Amino acid sequence: MAAIAQTADRTAVSASDWRRPGVRWGLGSAHVVLLVLLVVVGLGPLLLLAKFAVTPTQDILRTPMAVFPHGIAWSNLDQAWNDVQISHYFLNTVWVAAGSWASQLLVATTGGYVLSVLRPAYGKVVEALVLATMFIPTVVLLVPLYLTVLHPPLLRTSLINSFWAVWLPAGASAFNVLLVRRFFDSLPREVFEAARVDGAGPYRLFWSVVLPMSRPILGVVSVFAVIASWKDFLWPLLVLRDPSIQPLSVRLPSIAGTTDQGVFLAALAIATLIPIVMFLLFQRLFLSGVGLGGAVKG
């Protein structure tokens, strides 16, 4: 991935090409057309969602594309948040995301630390085993993981209907471990040596040297952990059967049929808000493509 990060001085169309009027007009209009298309296709559906969120239901059903519906129904948002209890499921989603974040960070940092800094003799074996899980599509895990969570080894109680059922498996992300390990590899070894000479043990080295130096990668893992858990649907659907602890992604489809259209679309809009805000805040990170390597797991 590192190889593609460099920026080129030029692309296919040269500066002298640009000076030719034909190219200038042709490419210029191609850019305008593309921008219009991107606004219509990329932003359009979301703008429509925002409009629907405050449009009276009758207008959504009869004249969905009307620019000026009959009045603005702010009550949609209010009803969704309070009556349909989106606030409750919103909190569940935050809770699910926070726990998944913590478990991913714990496993990725400690695992990366062992593999990159401590390097015990058996580290290679562990690394190979972790790497191997990246070749296994998630679909294989679905049923056996469900049964494992249903009757976890050593524990007497089932984890079904507990947040732990989502939090713990989220930690098993080989992509995170490798990403953090790679970053730890790039830290200067001299600093570690100096800390050791000064008498820092493995815990001190981890907590006071390695982690503070790794803020950038911890940020990357954190953002993608939160986004991924906000998006997750199938796994929480399987293990969080009790509606009162379900996150938005699981709850929204089940309220679709029984909720007033305007209120339902307001709920969808609320569910989209946090990811959009995160995208706007961390745009550079998203657009750098760091997180796309995780896409292999599907």
Next chain:
Amino acid sequence: MTRNDVLAAPVTAPPGTRTDRPRRTPATALVTWVRRGGPHHLVFLLPTLVIFGVFSWYPIVRSVVMSFQKTNLAAPPRWVGWHNFVFVLHDPLLGTAVRNTLWFALLALIIGYPVPLVAAVVMSEVRRAKGLYSALAYLPVVVPPVVSVLLWRVFYDASPTGVFNTILGWVGLGPFPWLQDQTWAMPSLVLAATWSGAGGTVIIYLAALLSVPPELYDAAEVDGAGIWRKVWHVTMPQLRGVLFITLILQIIATAQVFLEPYLFTGGGPANATVTVLLLIYRYAFQNSLGGNYGAATALSLMLAVVLALFSLLYFRLTKSWSQ
């Protein structure tokens, strides 16, 4: 990578290795292991071992075991040999599911493969507000997939006053039945899936376009190549590796498509959108006779073997590509 390995070398080789090494007995080996901080290493490794062990390695092994067993939650599992595989292969729905999944993958390639490429090539020439272009392209990827499916389900309303039917009505087309029609349902699913996925591919292509060596364009210009020839004979060959990688990624993703058929149509109308993963889900979790976990794992295993070949190819390629 290599530079760091060199830097790290002194850490792995213990400094001041003793020349008068005592005879190695299990006891002394244990003592040196403890003295070198072995137990502390294990403490740090604990989260990885426990989490991966219980929630990744164990279930992977278990899925192989389970595919040869009859498992229900009441009685202890029973060995049944290849019975689960035979059951799955004789299920008349399997053929439908495989055909539908392939149809989905093919449509996703036709609709979703060229669009990001063309968009990225044009976008790479943008001189002002390039960030705006890529942000707009990526925006749908950020929307939670469940939300985008539920939103598109509203758009696909088959009545003449549905969103898409209203828009197409302006130019005198439709109304179309969209999700309610056997032929139209699958393309509708693919269209929505492409909307939520294409932005990621655009970002990959944009990064790859920046890494094309500028000298190649300079050389092509010296030889008198115009813009089209530069794009066709320089840009495209340089993107070959990335194009192949996104192709594999897309095949791996579309083979596991679940969310769209599950939420849009539930596999209907008349099983026209039942995919392999939906079938696995039905075996295990939507079975009125109780979960047929054996059949579900057998089918997942068969799918996984096919997909593992693709991901192996992907890792081989990305490895040679990033070096």
